[in-house]
Amino acid sequence: MRDAVDAGTATAGSEAVLALGANLGDPAATLAAAVQTIAADPDLTLLATSPIAITAPVGGPAGQPDYRNMVVRVATDLSPDDLLDACHRIEAAFGRERLVRWGPRTLDVDIVSVVTAAGEVHRADPDLTLPHASAAGRAFVLAPWAWMEPGARLDGVPVTELLAAAEDRDGVRRAEGTA
Ligand SMILES: Nc1ncnc2c1ncn2[C@@H]1O[C@H](COP(=O)(O)OP(=O)(O)OP(=O)(O)O)[C@@H](O)[C@H]1O
Numbered sequence: 001m002r003d004a005v006d007a008g009t010a011t012a013g014s015e016a017v018l019a020l021g022a023n024l025g026d027p028a029a030t031l032a033a034a035v036q037t038i039a040a041d042p043d044l045t046l047l048a049t050s051p052i053a054i055t056a057p058v059g060g061p062a063g064q065p066d067y068r069n070m071v072v073r074v075a076t077d078l079s080p081d082d083l084l085d086a087c088h089r090i091e092a093a094f095g096r097e098r099l100v101r102w103g104p105r106t107l108d109v110d111i112v113s114v115v116t117a118a119g120e121v122h123r124a125d126p127d128l129t130l131p132h133a134s135a136a137g138r139a140f141v142l143a144p145w146a147w148m149e150p151g152a153r154l155d156g157v158p159v160t161e162l163l164a165a166a167e168d169r170d171g172v173r174r175a176e177g178t179a
């Protein structure tokens with residue numbers, strides 16, 4: 001594992017893993033369009049996209065529809081704060097409204113991890129916690145990431161190992177096709 005760094009350290013040449021989730025409207029079409037939006041963003045270089053997972057909702061109100069989840073890897077020179085702003089702009093472009101915690105959404109884009117040349121960025125700010133505070137326990141993030149990059153590590157721990165321990169792993173299945 002490379003050395004951890006504090007956010008605030010120069011982040012030019014970063015790579016980030018973003019987690020995308022949707023369960024309103026046409027989630028598969030939304031994810032496909034979101035990937036195109038990311039690919040077209042001048043501040044982001046899309047390096048890899050995962051297969052899509054169909055996942056049972058974790059938390060939130062009862063009766064919400066299954067999600068479609070995926071992850072992407074991007075390269076960027078944006079700071080983590082500016083990358084979060086970019087994620088929020090993409091969510092807003094797809095009509096995201098924050099009504100209920102863990103409630104249904106047209107598109108959620110979270111930052112799972114940011115790695116600079118100096119290592120994994122660590123930050124404990126509630127406005128931007130890195131690595132994402134819940135990602136290490138979420139099969140709906142870890143499974144698509146492991147399909148995309150079987151050797152991936154989150155903060156030094158193999159994603160496959162985290163996935164094996166994730167409580168929601170039985171609620172995740174792989175969809176046909178790609179975004
Ligand atoms: N790593 C991160 N990625 C995205 N948002 C984050 C992160 N860390 C903290 N946040 C903050 O979390 C706030 C709530 O985000 P959001 O509405 O997407 O939460 P959620 O998807 O409902 O739940 P969860 O945070 O458990 O995924 C955001 O406004 C953002 O400031």
Ligand SMILES: Nc1nc2c(c(=O)[nH]1)N=C(CO)CN2
Nearest residue numbers: 021055056057058067102140
């Ligand atoms: N299956 C699934 N469940 C969730 C999801 C998600 O993307 N997929 N996102 C949440 C808040 O980020 C809460 N619960």
